[in-house]
Amino acid sequence: MNRFFKISLIATFLTGFAILLNSCKKEFDSPPGPKDQNIVANTTIADLKALHPGNGAYTMVNSDIIISGVVVANDKSGNLYKQLYIEDSTGGLQILLDAASLYGSYPIGRRIYIKCNGLCLSDYNRLMALGVKANVAGLPSQEGIPSALISQYVIGGSLGNAVTPHVVTLNDLTTNMQDRYLGSLIQLEGFYFPNLNQTYSDTSAYKSTQNRDIKNCDGQTTIIRTSAYANFAGQRVAQGRGTVTAIYTVFGNTKQLLIRDTGDVNFNEPYDCPLPPGVLFQEDFEGQVTPGPLVLNNWFVGAEAGSKTWEARLFSSNKYAQMSAFSTNDASAKAWMVTKAINLGAFANKTLTFETNAGFHNGAVLKLLISTDYSGTGNPWAGGVNWTDISSQATFSPGLPSGYPSSFTPSGNVSLNSYSGTVYIAFKYEGADPSGSSSDKTTTWQVDKIKVTGL
Numbered sequence: 001m002n003r004f005f006k007i008s009l010i011a012t013f014l015t016g017f018a019i020l021l022n023s024c025k026k027e028f029d030s031p032p033g034p035k036d037q038n039i040v041a042n043t044t045i046a047d048l049k050a051l052h053p054g055n056g057a058y059t060m061v062n063s064d065i066i067i068s069g070v071v072v073a074n075d076k077s078g079n080l081y082k083q084l085y086i087e088d089s090t091g092g093l094q095i096l097l098d099a100a101s102l103y104g105s106y107p108i109g110r111r112i113y114i115k116c117n118g119l120c121l122s123d124y125n126r127l128m129a130l131g132v133k134a135n136v137a138g139l140p141s142q143e144g145i146p147s148a149l150i151s152q153y154v155i156g157g158s159l160g161n162a163v164t165p166h167v168v169t170l171n172d173l174t175t176n177m178q179d180r181y182l183g184s185l186i187q188l189e190g191f192y193f194p195n196l197n198q199t200y201s202d203t204s205a206y207k208s209t210q211n212r213d214i215k216n217c218d219g220q221t222t223i224i225r226t227s228a229y230a231n232f233a234g235q236r237v238a239q240g241r242g243t244v245t246a247i248y249t250v251f252g253n254t255k256q257l258l259i260r261d262t263g264d265v266n267f268n269e270p271y272d273c274p275l276p277p278g279v280l281f282q283e284d285f286e287g288q289v290t291p292g293p294l295v296l297n298n299w300f301v302g303a304e305a306g307s308k309t310w311e312a313r314l315f316s317s318n319k320y321a322q323m324s325a326f327s328t329n330d331a332s333a334k335a336w337m338v339t340k341a342i343n344l345g346a347f348a349n350k351t352l353t354f355e356t357n358a359g360f361h362n363g364a365v366l367k368l369l370i371s372t373d374y375s376g377t378g379n380p381w382a383g384g385v386n387w388t389d390i391s392s393q394a395t396f397s398p399g400l401p402s403g404y405p406s407s408f409t410p411s412g413n414v415s416l417n418s419y420s421g422t423v424y425i426a427f428k429y430e431g432a433d434p435s436g437s438s439s440d441k442t443t444t445w446q447v448d449k450i451k452v453t454g455l
């Protein structure tokens with residue numbers, strides 16, 4: 001072994017030892033990644049936001065304000081573009097940065113410091129952001145901090161800081177521009193998508209941003225707003241009920257939630273809301289998108305004859321199911337709307353109620369049917385499925401030959417005491433629109449507030 005080789009062997013050994021020591025030290029002494037810089041925030045996010053009066057003004061920061069916050073949302077999924085949301089213990093704020101793939105430098109959980117002197121606060125329909133003031137086509141505009149200047153204003157700190165959403169109710173969120181939760185990561189519990197048959201955003205070439213209603217079992221509704229450029233835009237919305245984590249934003253007086261990706265939608269509980277005591281089934285159609293097809297889990301809606309069937313409609317802030325053969329030119333119109341399975345249990349007194357309204361009444365019939373042997377799927381008119389006509393037990397709208405009665409007609413109590421176990425209730429429309437009008441039976445029948453109780 002020559003001298004040179006011996007030295008290099010020792011050097012290799014020492015280097016290896018040093019690396020070993022170094023990695024041990026890292027493991028025990030400091031978390032991975034960069035440390036917080038030698039910089040101290042002197043202003044809270046809430047105090048910075050309080051400088052901005054609103055109304056789309058451009059509020060220049062002219063003093064050495066430094067804020068610090070942890071990244072709670074970035075552009076990783078594409079739902080946000082050229083922006084971050086950061087939070088400290090007082091509030092959240094949208095930060096505009098004129099650069100793409102920000103998530104590489106600013107992952108969720110990274111602390112950042114922002115030297116605000118020279119930056120500009122403004123709001124877009126009351127959602128506040130921090131950026132720069134620019135002139136676009138001769139008009140003032142708030143824009144992202146130019147990418148070449150980002151390092152002058154934004155200082156990256158430690159990674160892996162805890163990001164915990166604020167668990168709130170919809171009533172906790174106001175559209176006041178200084179609302180503590182605006183721009184912050186919040187979590188709402190007990191929500192679901194009333195229309196399950198949709199994607200998170202636009203999948204067409206137009207790529208328009210889309211609002212999707214979510215609803216809770218108290219009947220409150222809010223919006224999840226998603227860019228068509230989000231990588232989950234084409235995914236079908238979550239099919240259950242549960243918690244949603246999101247950045248709380250506003251557009252004027254409208255509350256809007258921005259999810260970071262579909263991992264923020266934990267709708268893992270059963271879809272249907274728990275029913276009040278004594279209620280075995282109820283449907284008021286308020287979750288429907290109108291006008292449009294009825295979208296109801298495990299119901300059957302379809303035409304036995306003719307081209308039309310029951311659909312969702314809205315009038316005077318009330319949604320309901322509607323069927324009319326008017327203007328179909330169908331010689332026969334038979335349309336079924338069958339509920340999902342209703343378990344009558346062992347109650348002694350079981351009662352069905354509903355409401356109807358009949359417009360332009362010229363003889364089309366609405367029948368109320370019940371079955372104990374329908375399977376819950378497939379054509380309810382198929383051979384072997386038995387339906388009992390219990391229409392005579394209910395009161396139906398008297399209808400008007402022209403226009404509509406001023407209100408729905410309650411059915412009265414329809415006793416289901418002779419039934420037990422699982423039943424299906426069907427509303428069957430029977431009409432016709434043959435050539436000419438003398439034999440038309442094209443009444444518009446509307447059904448709402450179907451309810452079965454057991455006591």
Ligand SMILES: [Ca+2]
Pocket residue numbers: 284285286318319320448449
């Ligand atoms: Ca209704």
Ligand SMILES: [Ca+2]
Pocket residue numbers: 329433434435436437440
């Ligand atoms: Ca006709």
